[in-house]
Amino acid sequence: MGSLTNFLANRKPPGINLDQLNLFEGRPVPTGLALMVPVDQLDEDPDNPRREFPPEAIEGLAQDIAQRGILQPIVVSDRNDKGRYLIRFGSRRWRAAIQAGLTTVPVIFAIEARNAYDQVAENLKRQNLSPLELAQFIRRRVDAGESNAEVGRQLGMDLSTVAHHLALLSLPPVLDQALKDGRCESPRTLHELSRLHEEQPEQVAALVAGTEHITREAVASLRDAARVVAPAADKPAPTTPRPDRVAQALARASGLCERLDAALQRLNRSGGIDALPHEQVLALRQRVAELAARLNPETTPVSAEAGHGKASA
Numbered sequence: 001m002g003s004l005t006n007f008l009a010n011r012k013p014p015g016i017n018l019d020q021l022n023l024f025e026g027r028p029v030p031t032g033l034a035l036m037v038p039v040d041q042l043d044e045d046p047d048n049p050r051r052e053f054p055p056e057a058i059e060g061l062a063q064d065i066a067q068r069g070i071l072q073p074i075v076v077s078d079r080n081d082k083g084r085y086l087i088r089f090g091s092r093r094w095r096a097a098i099q100a101g102l103t104t105v106p107v108i109f110a111i112e113a114r115n116a117y118d119q120v121a122e123n124l125k126r127q128n129l130s131p132l133e134l135a136q137f138i139r140r141r142v143d144a145g146e147s148n149a150e151v152g153r154q155l156g157m158d159l160s161t162v163a164h165h166l167a168l169l170s171l172p173p174v175l176d177q178a179l180k181d182g183r184c185e186s187p188r189t190l191h192e193l194s195r196l197h198e199e200q201p202e203q204v205a206a207l208v209a210g211t212e213h214i215t216r217e218a219v220a221s222l223r224d225a226a227r228v229v230a231p232a233a234d235k236p237a238p239t240t241p242r243p244d245r246v247a248q249a250l251a252r253a254s255g256l257c258e259r260l261d262a263a264l265q266r267l268n269r270s271g272g273i274d275a276l277p278h279e280q281v282l283a284l285r286q287r288v289a290e291l292a293a294r295l296n297p298e299t300t301p302v303s304a305e306a307g308h309g310k311a312s313a
Contacts, residue, residue, distance in 0.1 A: 034073045034106035039098050042076065042085050042105070049120050049137040052130055053095060061096035070097060073106040089118075117154050131185050135165040142166070164191045172197050174208050184214035192219050260288075 074090030087094055088110045097105045120129065120137055129137070134155075141151050152162045164187035168179065175193055178184045184193070196219070197204040207214065207222055267276075 034108055036104045037076075037085060037107050038104050039094065039102060041083070042074070042087055042094055042107070044087050044091050044094075047140070048087075048091055049129060049133055050091060051133050051136065053092065058092065058096050058099060061092060062099040065093070065096050065102065066100040070102075070106055073108045075110050076107045077110055120155065131165060131187050132168055132179060135168040135187070138162060138165050139169055161187065164188050167191045167194060172201075174205050178208045178214060183208070183212075186216070189214065189216050189219055192216075192223070196223055 070093055072090075072093070074093055075088045076085040076090075077088055079085055085107065094105060120134070138151050138155075141154075142148065148159055148162045148166075151157075152159055155162075157165075168187055168190060171179065171190060171194055175184075175190055175197065179190060184190055193204055193207075193214070200222070203222055203225070207218060
């Protein structure tokens with residue numbers, strides 16, 4: 001009876017993983033049970049799509065963890081050759097746990113290989129990724145060789161939405177700041193603003209300089225105003241011809257006059273102007289009179305009939 005009593009007294013409490021007692025020198029066996037690991041033995045995944053950790057959000061989560069603990073274990077990859085764990089899901093919980101003063105956190109192992117999209121899906125189901133974080137993830141997938149169509153299929157986005165997100169990575173500085181400040185987080189609205197900025201940078205800068213949230217209605221009003229101003233702006237302003245171009249034009253006009261004189265001389269030798277049909281002579285004299293009038297804008301061009309009658313007289 002005494003042996004049984006001693007056995008029961010020395011039995012380990014249920015639910016404690018043998019790895020926690022450091023009885024084995026080998027690697028932990030992935031069993032699905034939570035393992036308590038020191039927080040300083042975990043590393044964040046450098047490919048984690050989440051890049052922003054707002055202090056107020058981490059503070060709120062830290063307060064909850066301090067009161068209730070970590071209700072959902074952090075998912076990690078097995079230890080590397082340095083004995084460290086890579087966080088697959090739970091970077092926010094890990095940061096909040098450290099802020100709450102915890103020295104260890106519960107973890108479970110990701111036994112199966114994880115797809116890069118799993119981290120995005122996991123984050124979208126909790127606190128959404130920011131548009132910029134999602135844009136950076138899309139860019140990494142495209143750089144890895146995936147097409148926009150494949151990325152859109154995996155994320156449930158149409159091609160336009162994928163393109164609008166990618167455009168966030170090349171915004172003008174003034175719009176990039178509006179995105180980071182949270183005044184405009186719609187990829188589509190920022191895409192439209194970016195296009196307007198190419199034509200109306202001052203007007204867009206004035207809109208962004210305000211304090212109110214930038215809405216699609218405000219962008220539409222700015223676009224409509226730009227369309228009204230555009231025709232007047234597109235009208236070319238009168239310019240003064242350069243002296244060298246004026247000289248070239250005069251030389252060309254003089255050459256044409258010489259060619260016309262030579263043609264008339266040949267015409268006279270072949271029978272004269274009177275041998276031509278009357279209508280053709282009238283048209284020729286009218287054209288010559290119009291050209292002559294351009295040399296003196298104040299002179300009223302002589303009509304073909306008048307010129308013909310004067311020449312006949």
